[in-house]
Amino acid sequence: MRGSRLEAVLVVGTRPQIIKSAPIVKAAAGKLDLSIINTGQHYDYEMSKIFFSEFDLPNPIADLGVGSGSPSEQIAAVIIRLERLLASRRPRLVVVPGDTNSALGSAIAGVKLNIPVAHVEAGARSYDFDLPEEVNRRLIDHCSAVAFAPSANCGSNLVKEGIEKKRIRVVGDTMFDGLLANLTSARTGGALRRLGLEPQTYAFVTLHRNHNVDDEDNLRSIVKALIRAQELRILFPVHPRTKARLRQFSLLERLARAEHITLTQPFGYIETIQIVENARLVLTDSGGLQKEAFWLGTPCITLRDSTEWVETIRAGGNMLVGHDTKKIERAIRRFNLDSQKVRTRLRNMRNPFGNGKASQKIVKILGESQR
Numbered sequence: 001m002r003g004s005r006l007e008a009v010l011v012v013g014t015r016p017q018i019i020k021s022a023p024i025v026k027a028a029a030g031k032l033d034l035s036i037i038n039t040g041q042h043y044d045y046e047m048s049k050i051f052f053s054e055f056d057l058p059n060p061i062a063d064l065g066v067g068s069g070s071p072s073e074q075i076a077a078v079i080i081r082l083e084r085l086l087a088s089r090r091p092r093l094v095v096v097p098g099d100t101n102s103a104l105g106s107a108i109a110g111v112k113l114n115i116p117v118a119h120v121e122a123g124a125r126s127y128d129f130d131l132p133e134e135v136n137r138r139l140i141d142h143c144s145a146v147a148f149a150p151s152a153n154c155g156s157n158l159v160k161e162g163i164e165k166k167r168i169r170v171v172g173d174t175m176f177d178g179l180l181a182n183l184t185s186a187r188t189g190g191a192l193r194r195l196g197l198e199p200q201t202y203a204f205v206t207l208h209r210n211h212n213v214d215d216e217d218n219l220r221s222i223v224k225a226l227i228r229a230q231e232l233r234i235l236f237p238v239h240p241r242t243k244a245r246l247r248q249f250s251l252l253e254r255l256a257r258a259e260h261i262t263l264t265q266p267f268g269y270i271e272t273i274q275i276v277e278n279a280r281l282v283l284t285d286s287g288g289l290q291k292e293a294f295w296l297g298t299p300c301i302t303l304r305d306s307t308e309w310v311e312t313i314r315a316g317g318n319m320l321v322g323h324d325t326k327k328i329e330r331a332i333r334r335f336n337l338d339s340q341k342v343r344t345r346l347r348n349m350r351n352p353f354g355n356g357k358a359s360q361k362i363v364k365i366l367g368e369s370q371r
Contacts, residue, residue, distance in 0.1 A: 008093040013039030013102030016288050020097040022055040023177035023359035032367050036060040039078050039102040054268050078105025099137035107140040122147035123154030124308035151352050171361040172354015180356045186273035199278040203232045208239040209285040216249045218323040223251050225328035227258050234261045281335045297347040299335040311352040
């Protein structure tokens with residue numbers, strides 16, 4: 001750093017943002033003066049701090065302590081607290097990954113201080129405004145000086161929305177960079193042995209979206225499908241908020257009683273990669289896990305009505321089923337039957353999300369912009 005002024009800050013606050021950012025931080029070492037700020041949107045160990053340790057990331061220079069609250073409360077808290085820090089340190093650039101409330105608050109704080117914002121994972125679109133992330137990422141993209149798109153499709157989305165081509169850089173997906181960097185460790189890990197799992201004999205489930213877990217009818221429909229899927233062993237790491245809703249709606253005990261379902265605490269990143277690669281199929285409402293399953297060649301059933309990662313649908317490795325019990329059951333039967341065929345196709349196709357060099361490209365572009 002030069003005195004008290006920062007060259008560039010990267011603002012994270014949630015587990016997905018840390019995963020997207022870790023490869024950038026590694027690539028920046030010795031090339032770009034990049035400091036991390038943590039908003040604290042995910043404030044428990046399993047959902048945030050474990051990932052700083054797992055990726056061996058430097059400690060943040062500040063933790064804003066935003067914590068829980070409504071989306072508006074979280075965004076407002078990030079804007080107010082980050083603005084104070086940015087105003088005192090005046091970085092030359094604010095790097096914002098993803099589409100969380102932390103990301104939107106960070107982008108607004110930066111642009112209102114006339115500090116250029118660089119958006120990592122720009123141009124992803126589900127065209128579903130019922131998803132709060134869709135609103136967040138659109139607003140971030142349109143106030144960013146640089147939009148780093150993870151795929152050609154994402155770049156095209158930005159052009160269609162009137163964003164100047166000179167602001168758009170199609171670089172690939174930093175999450176793919178991170179997966180490649182950690183794949184050897186994941187494959188030699190002991191998660192399957194510890195859990196007593198055999199490859200290709202289980203389904204991996206994650207669930208956390210408001211639309212699924214906060215709506216009792218929707219959550220009951222999904223749980224019903226999981227309980228009925230007795231042809232597969234199901235591994236279900238339960239998100240803290242999901243666990244609270246399952247208990248509130250008297251569904252947690254029903255899942256726990258099902259002999260083919262194993263409920264666990266959330267896993268770290270390395271263990272998750274090993275588990276996903278060896279699963280017969282994945283069921284999730286996570287955006288990031290859709291891509292990770294796709295890259296690892298594992299069929300994915302997405303518990304949403306739309307996805308920003310349409311590339312995975314077009315490739316035949318992902319199916320949208322929403323929360324409808326019968327649709328989930330049909331998708332499980334189909335992918336359970338065709339799992340090997342889908343895996344072979346996915347592993348032999350060209351990756352639309354780049355070649356694993358996205359982070360290096362981003363650091364190079366950011367470095368050039370600071371000269």
